[in-house]
Amino acid sequence: MMQEDLSKYRKSYEKWELLEANVPDNPIQLFQTWFYEVEENGGVDETNAMSVSTIGLDGFPKTRVVLLKKYTYEGFIFYTNYLSEKGKAMTQNPNVCLSFFWASMERQVIIKGVAEKLAENLSDGYFESRPLGSKLGAVVSPQSEVIPSRKFLEEELKKLEEIYTDEVPRPEYWGGFLVRPQSIEFWQGRPNRLHDRIRYTLTDDYDWKIERLAP
Numbered sequence: 001m002m003q004e005d006l007s008k009y010r011k012s013y014e015k016w017e018l019l020e021a022n023v024p025d026n027p028i029q030l031f032q033t034w035f036y037e038v039e040e041n042g043g044v045d046e047t048n049a050m051s052v053s054t055i056g057l058d059g060f061p062k063t064r065v066v067l068l069k070k071y072t073y074e075g076f077i078f079y080t081n082y083l084s085e086k087g088k089a090m091t092q093n094p095n096v097c098l099s100f101f102w103a104s105m106e107r108q109v110i111i112k113g114v115a116e117k118l119a120e121n122l123s124d125g126y127f128e129s130r131p132l133g134s135k136l137g138a139v140v141s142p143q144s145e146v147i148p149s150r151k152f153l154e155e156e157l158k159k160l161e162e163i164y165t166d167e168v169p170r171p172e173y174w175g176g177f178l179v180r181p182q183s184i185e186f187w188q189g190r191p192n193r194l195h196d197r198i199r200y201t202l203t204d205d206y207d208w209k210i211e212r213l214a215p
Contacts, residue, residue: 013106013189018196020212027184027200027208028073034107034186043104052078053097054089062089068098069126075113075180079126082117083173084143090115096179106189111181118176127170135168136160185213 024030038047048068056062064086070077076098080087090096098111127135140156147153181202188196197213 012191013195014191015106016188017190018186018188018198020198020210023186023198023210025208025210026073027181027186028071030186031071031109031184034102034105034109038102038105038107041105044102047102049100050076050078051097051099051101052086053099054086055093055095056085056089057092062086069176075178076111077118077176077178079123079174079176081138081141081143081174087143087173090177098179108187110185110187111179112183113179113181115177115179118178120175123175124170126176127174132164132166132168135170136164138174139168139171190215 024033035047038044046067049065050068051063052066053061053063062085066078066080068076068078082088082091094115096113096115098113100107100109102108127138130138136157140153140160183199183201185197185199190196193215195215197215199211199213200208201211203209
């Protein structure tokens with residue numbers, strides 16, 4: 001039986017701190033600050049890469065990495081196939097969790113929120129901005145479905161390339177999701193595993209309650 005003991009993996013987190021005196025009233029402002037700081041300090045290949053966790057139609061949670069494409073005071077936007085596994089999951093149960101882990105800055109952000117489909121005109125606008133190859137890929141792929149082979153995809157793509165050389169209409173089954181946050185937790189690694197955890201929770205009057213959590 002194969003096994004490997006990973007208990008010797010150790011790291012001391014000592015780069016930054018997260019104190020109540022230094023955080024804004026709105027978590028989106030802090031998210032923006034952290035996002036820019038991660039970009040400026042480098043060390044992360046895709047700063048906008050985030051994990052999306054959903055509860056699937058089979059009752060199991062599932063997490064996968066997607067790319068954040070926009071964030072506003074309303075929430076966080078990403079795009080996908082609505083008929084994919086995660087698309088169907090969010091349609092049935094819109095309660096999701098987004099998370100960012102920026103190892104170079106010893107930081108993590110965990111967002112609990114409710115997903116809703118983006119307005120069609122906004123999905124149209126983003127789809128039009130994509131490279132031709134990405135548009136064709138969105139059309140040709142029956143995301144999450146079983147397919148016979150890689151060759152099947154490549155042959156279908158060739159057929160589409162002969163049909164579309166410039167304008168590709170957005171498929172009805174592809175578009176954006178907006179995740180409206182209900183809580184946002186900011187995690188900053190600290191020495192001796194006494195990490196800083198600040199959680200913002202949306203109240204009934206749409207203010208944000210700020211609390212410190214024990215590490």
